[in-house]
Amino acid sequence: MYRKVFANKVFERKVVVVTGGCSGIGRALVLRMAQAGARLAILDLDQHELDSLVRHLADHLNAEAIGLRCDVADPEDVNRAMERVLERFGGIDMLVNNAGITHRSTFAETDLRVFQRVMAVNYFGALHCTKAALSSLLERQGQIVVLSSLSGFTPLLYRSAYNASKHALHGLFDTLRYEIKGSGVNVMLVCPGFTATDLRKNALVADGSVTRHPPLAIGKVAAPQDVAEAIYQGALRRRRLLVLSNIDWRARLLARYFPRLFERVLLPRISGLKP
Template sequence: MKTRFRNRVVVVTGAAAGIGRQLCLRFAQAGAWIVMLDLKQEPLDALGNQLMVKHNTKALGLVCDISDPDAVAQAFDRILDQFGGIDLLINNAGIVHRSAFVDTELEVFRRVMEVNYFGSLYCTKSALPSLLERKGMIIAMSSMSGFAPLWHRSGYSASKHALHGLFDCLRVELAESGVQVMMVCPGFTATDIRKNALRADGSIRGEPFPWIGDVASAVDVAEDVFQGALKGKRLLVLSNVGRGSRLLYRFFPQLFERLVSARLSGVGDQKS
């Protein structure tokens, strides 16, 4: 178990910061060869150097907008040329908006879906032949929004629900192939995703919106994902808030909705 990922090729999207960065560090610590996809080369190079020096592993950082299917295809062709295959794909990249549905421009919904859903679809489609050959694994980073509504996140929640539909079906299709599929639903996590959230007009907020409740560290989330991958888990819900929300919304949806409205309707709305 402890050597499962040694000399295995792990591809991480949204790798330069937050949970993605910590996933790269954790799997490199386990001896994996890391391929990092993100939008800017400089932070990818810095992280790649850290991985090679600190963990003595192979690392490659590629600039890739995962919402562009041609860019994804080119990136994965290069990965296959350089490493010969892919053993684990972690669909981590994502964006969020915080804005009321009635005020949110259509382009914001489109952009969130392009990155969160179609980006994961494009990467999985490109990686799947190699994953089938190597009997590898796919990890999709979702959210508690994938199973319960959150205030002013209609587009984000829709994208996460779509991820669950896609990867739950894919797990069924791949059941006899040896390829595993794991969905991960972190709770509120201390990353820059809140600061980079989109407003109703598509502009970047530039400051984090507030959250209620405990906030996990990206390091702890990455460790939980790593341990779940070792054990071949199907679903990880990583916070007490997430687990409680999943059960409460499933069995008492109206109560959950009232609680969400009561606790979150007035938080940070002046900056939405």
Template sequence: MYRKVFASKVFERKVVLVTGGCSGIGRALVLRFAQAGARPVILDLHREELDSLVLHLREHLNSDAMGLVCDVSDPQAVERIMTLVTERCGGIDLLVNNAGITHRSRFADTPRAVFERIMAVNYFGALYCTQAALPSLLERRGQIIVLSSLSGFVPLHLRCAYNASKHALHGLFDTLRQEVREAGVNVLLVCPGFTATDMHRNALAGDGSVNAPAPLAVGRVASAQDVAEAIFQGALRRRTQLVISNVGWRGQLLSRCFPRLFQRLVLSRTARG
């Protein structure tokens, strides 16, 4: 009983900043941390969705939430937002780098601009937010949570730019973890498998336009709420890596030991989309 009561107080009044927090896993995380008594700060591109979520949090969870419009791929905008959050809230205890976009196109059909846009949001967005929040996180001995993907170690078909951005996140944050561990800051890399979110509805085509391909999945599709709960529990325990997929370890083993077999499996499941 003591441990349950203690766990319920860990994030009480802690400032938890979530990028891309209005939909999917980001929204589920905002709700979960708010339920634990945290003060959510939500960054997203859409003012109406932010206002709606903040109102919901205040009316249903009595949460002192804040919603701010921010494009995480804009370093100046990120600096301004982080300064504002620090001034209003006193600092940041937990940063969740969740904002991300994807695409569906072959490498030969994907222009450089699409690669640059994917990296700008998925990789540099996380880098900019972390750089700007790091002084506060160091002062508060906080946490950084990074939403990677199963594709961080298992290649997904027609996702070359997306896969590359997730590999880059691992290189950056695995290194950062070593640098900030002694200062008391934890870095958790989260690798969800196929999850029911809106990300693929806004996937980029090879020409940079937004398309809406049929959902693609290998294995069971998790709910955003289940993934958020697993991440919340991982944050409670200050874990360093979390693979949330019933095909995670199998995929990793097949990809590394039997790459051709794994590629045939993925192609057979995804080529239909």
């Protein structure tokens, strides 16, 4: 449930850009930031869904928002969207790189185009948006929030392209954090565990088509609203790393220090191969 009263004014009137903002964690975070008084720029692929969400924000939360159709994998599309954000709001205080896709197929069987598409959205999408927004973020000493994954700490079977894209995000944004140290801009990497979103339902398979099979059983699943609340609280504290994985800390330590035992005991379960 969303909270009714918000005493904190940190994000009041701040401009927050959220990619992939019409569903899942992105939508939950849009609603949470709207409740905190932020002005929203929502980027997604479906203009109808964008228009519907903007109306909902205005009617129910009295929030100022624009919805921009944008394919984050296309740098020109991203540049046009960011220009419109700057024209409308005058600057950007927070960029949330949330847009992402996944796949479920073995490395050997997966078409090269699937690897390229996953990297184009998950990695280059975040790169494009950050490049386009960085000047304004530096000017306003804002924040960059990047949605990574528990796969940044533990491998997941049959998701080699997805895992690679998340590792790439850590390499890029850990480096960026050091390069802009002292600028006043915070970079926060967020690593949720399995969350009840459409990401798994719309997973690509080996030939690049969308899966027709139901999501694999993976145990405990977090609610997008809970993840959004944790991200909001992390942003308030300007955290560098936020690990929200529902794969507990013992499993993460096992993966790092006892990889053979992890592969034998836990990897099949967290990959959805065992209940």
